[in-house]
Amino acid sequence: MSLSDSVGNELNAIVCTNSPESVLEGTSFAYAGRVTAEGDGLVFECFNLARRYVGKVEPQYRNTTNASHYFSRLTLEEWEAAKWLAIHHMHFELGPVLPGLLSVPPAQVDVVLSRVLQDLHYPENPEAGRKARSRVARILKAISQEKAQFKQLFAKGKGFDRWAQGFGCFQSATC
Known part of the structure; x- marks a missing residue:
């Protein structure tokens, strides 16, 4: 699959869809997100991949002190x-x-x-x-x-829902 953003950056990758979230594997990275059809093409939604995408990056890099x-x-x-x-x-x-x-x-x-x-x-x-x-x-x-x-x-016993409610994220349309 070949993707490009609005400024000409291109990414060639394989999309694995055996889980609820698709995984885009390009060069040496794997990004979790969603692949959706838009017009005649496909769009990969991923927050940190490029300027236009929304989602979450999940790098597979060993965090080692050595x-x-x-x-x-x-x-x-x-x-x-x-x-x-x-x-x-x-x-x-x-x-x-x-x-x-x-x-x-x-x-x-x-x-x-x-x-x-x-x-x-x-x-x-x-x-x-x-x-x-x-x-x-x-x-x-x-x-x-x-x-x-x-x-x-x-x-501290506060789950994400309670923490986010403290900021009004679940009750407000602005979040």
Whole structure:
């Protein structure tokens, strides 16, 4: 299946529909969402895939504190695929927090993350490798903190429905 968004980005993928949610498998990523017919074509609805889509991304990337060891054992092809999967995972877990965490403008996040992972796997010098390990450790720590805050929210005996009602999401048409 070939998809494109309104600005010319294209994605060639296989759609697996053996579950209630379809899974779009392109390059090395898998996105969960819905495939619907629209006019003569198909539309994949997925929140983080492209500008127009709505849904949820579910990256299959190992969240490990020993990321440098994980990346250093990969072949060049495996590393390139894992690099982009890791970047998608970081976007999924941290979203708008990433630019502040990396101290870069939002448009530079992917470039910086790609360089950090490049330096982690193939450092130009020992200092670049140390900086990359430090940045990855900071990102993994932020991911752990985000997950801990989320778990803490639900561990206090408040389910999602009660939490969301506190914001009026189920009673209001604006949510």
